[in-house]
Amino acid sequence: MPISDTKPEIQAMQDRIIMAMTEEQRLRLALEMCDLSYAFAKAGIRRHHPDWSEEQVHREFLRSLFPPGTAPSGF
């Protein structure tokens, strides 16, 4: 078994909870996780560039969603 940061009984409990959800609930949770990761990413950019405007932060965040060097012009 691979190394895990979660006790087996806790993992089993989480698995039971997730598998008891409907597909729609699981999709919603995944989308909310995505929202959260975006919020963290923006917070990180703000921390590194405290002088930037919200627009600059958002623009940098959009650029960060593309692999390096692949963002379309305008981002």
Next chain:
Amino acid sequence: MSMSEVLRRVTDALHTTEIQHMLVGSFACSIHGYLRSTAGIDFVIDANPEQLQKLIQELKNKDYYAQTGDALEAWRNRSMFNVMDTLAGGKIDFIFVKPRPYSREEFRRRRRSVFEEISLFVASIEDTMVSKLEWAKLGESARQVEDVGRLLQKISISGSLDQAYIDKWVNELGLISQWSEAKRIAGFE
């Protein structure tokens, strides 16, 4: 704007343009039981140039960054193109279904699902696994094999899997080592 709203708007645009679609990748993985964080939404689509032009216009009307030239070039190459919801920051990858037996079968086996009263099609769990194994073979990411291993663990809890179907395509697509590694991660080997 939330990613839920992004998914709704994009799915709406796909329905409006009558483009056949299939949600794949990490969100499909999450639907099947392994919650996986990701930076974007991936759809496999089957569309003609006229539908693509309508899709891009639909998305531009919703303030998306979307380029007709990118979409048509991807259509010619049977590759992929990106669009971006510039408000939410949601990146959506549209991947053209490949003209090969496995991809056609994968597309045929997609399942209808419902999200906030919008119907959308999702890759089956078996095809979510096979596709991730193939991405791993292409060198995309070791994380893909881990995703398959984690999905296998979830299925052992509550679901069933068409093992013969997976074995068939693992063999035909040359994914035996990736499949073995996924089973090892799941604790099955």
